[in-house]
Amino acid sequence: EIVMTQSPATLSVSPGERATLSCRASQSVSSNLAWYQQKPGQAPRLLIYGASTRATGIPARFSGSGSGTEFTLTISSLQSEDFAVYYCQQYNNWLAWTFGQGTKVEIK
Amino acid sequence: DVQLVETGGGLIQPGGSLRLSCAASGFTVSSNYMSWVRQAPGKGLEWVSVIYSGGSTYYADSVKGRFTISRDNSKNTLYLQMNSLRAEDTAVYYCARLIGYCSGGSCYLGYFDYWGQGTVVSVSS
Numbered sequence: 001e002i003v004m005t006q007s008p009a010t011l012s013v014s015p016g017e018r019a020t021l022s023c024r025a026s027q028s029v030s031s032n033l034a035w036y037q038q039k040p041g042q043a044p045r046l047l048i049y050g051a052s053t054r055a056t057g058i059p060a061r062f063s064g065s066g067s068g069t070e071f072t073l074t075i076s077s078l079q080s081e082d083f084a085v086y087y088c089q090q091y092n093n094w095l096a097w098t099f100g101q102g103t104k105v106e107i108k
Numbered sequence: 109d110v111q112l113v114e115t116g117g118g119l120i121q122p123g124g125s126l127r128l129s130c131a132a133s134g135f136t137v138s139s140n141y142m143s144w145v146r147q148a149p150g151k152g153l154e155w156v157s158v159i160y161s162g163g164s165t166y167y168a169d170s171v172k173g174r175f176t177i178s179r180d181n182s183k184n185t186l187y188l189q190m191n192s193l194r195a196e197d198t199a200v201y202y203c204a205r206l207i208g209y210c211s212g213g214s215c216y217l218g219y220f221d222y223w224g225q226g227t228v229v230s231v232s233s
Binding site: 032034036042043044045046049050055087089091094095096097098099100101102 | 151152153154155158166168202207211216217218219220221222223224225226
């Protein structure tokens with residue numbers, strides 16, 4: 001099983017500031033990585049796939065980068081609606097898709 | 109618009125059974141890869157099961173032999189039959205569409221592009 005480790009567990013950021021979230025895979029997943037946003041009581045929402053491709057309707061302030069084992073999700077200027085939990089997910093290992101434990105982005 | 113609506117969750121005793129349903133609209137379930145993903149209270153996301161468009165089914169080791177994924181094409185609905193339930197199966201269960209795509213001569217499967225709102229399963233005596 002590929003273990004996905006996200007850091008930090010909680011990120012405190014002021015509105016308008018930049019947020020940088022990290023995701024590390026226990027072995028290479030190439031660029032087969034997705035990011036999701038989840039707000040309390042809601043289903044996850046796809047943000048990024050292929051490590052850097054924004055999903056339909058996702059604002060340009062969300063960007064993804066990385067390959068292999070190290071990945072980053074950057075939110076360039078945090079808006080009030082961006083405070084949520086973010087998960088990474090690898091799909092290099094089919095039939096054993098795994099998610100990170102999440103990073104909570106909270107208001108500083 | 110694409111919509112997924114799960115139903116069927118509830119409180120069940122250990123060893124019991126439950127069947128979850130996921131009614132889809134805006135696309136055809138049988139033409140897509142469909143999955144169940146669960147989230148235990150306060151925890152992260154865990155993939156549970158997938159059914160391919162061709163009908164093949166696969167499961168996470170944690171539920172293999174106890175859960176069965178299926179679909180009813182006439183109702184455009186996905187199901188998850190859960191037997192021999194355990195306390196550790198307590199979670200919100202989401203159905204989600206799994207996307208496969210090809211790029212640069214290689215094909216990949218998959219990320220989850222649409223999710224339902226979830227249904228709560230609580231296993232407790």
